Amino acid sequence: MGPSLPTKHEQKFLTLVRENDGRLRHICRVYARDVEARKDLYQDMMFQLWRSLPSFAGASSIDTWVYRVALNTALTHTRRRSVRVETRLEDEHLETADLGAPLDAADETLELGEQSERLYAAIDRLGDVDRMLVTMYLDDRSYREMAEVIGISESHVGVKLHRIKKSLARVLAEEPV
């Protein structure tokens, strides 16, 4: 007997996961330290999305809803497993997307990787709530959406982001170790 076709709920869930995959991975990257912890968090997020999807009533946009579920799961997960160690720099090796590319392209990719790593290392020094805001800011979310996800006012989001940007600029201005 061959595999059965996905049900309507399964189809909806798979579409949701595919459309938000990059977002979920980004949150895992910000909230969990090593590959194993990220994998656990990613799976935990998928389970929470699966469980919560039937109760999504459309009161907020689907993006806001996904962010709420993913960030709440990340916070709970982080507390439960203590996957993160403050200010410890990432030590896993990067695997570049195309190792057979010409040297210039490889250099560019590596440089991009280094910049990305420095940014992640800087984000890692922020508090859990500030990291939420940065995550959404890097995803071009509006202040209103951020406010809806976290449950604070838009003006409060503005004040916080201003403070975070200053803090990140200070960390990024430091010489890389």
Next chain:
Amino acid sequence: MKRPLDTFDEVTRLTDDEILALVATQSHRFQRQIRLRDWRELIAGGIAAVMIAPALLRGSPLARVGALIILAGIGLVAFKLFAARRLTIPGVDPALPVANALHVELDRVDAQISLLSGVAWWYVTPLLGGSVLLAAGTRGLAGWPYTIGYAVFAAVLGWGIIVLNHRAVQRTLQPRRKEILALLAQIES
């Protein structure tokens, strides 16, 4: 923001079937965990009730009082655990705004702290106290050395249960409470 693939991207790239299998397994595990806990407690309570029923029906007045206290204790424990479970399962709705979810979780942790801190009165005293009266009523005056020995054992057991629960509050729940308060402070700052 474009960035190079890392090991995480590679190991979590799943097909549709793998994703559905993963959530199905996790749902099954979650449901089984809840079912197992419910059945375990139901069976334990049932066995205890069946064991003390003869004393309640045919025992001495003291044994009957002990058996009644134990039965009332089983009812109280079931009620407290059921009330606590309503808060802990299925857990905080993950689709709430983060600040609201944290407040709900804080209420949950506070309820757990209150439950474990009061374990002496709703668990230890009725169950162990009732069992001491039952032992005394069953053995009668002639069996007082046994009754005293059992009372000492019950007191030590009760003390152990209270200490373990207080330790769980100190080592697990209080730190979690502190973390939630810290996160709420971060949100409000």
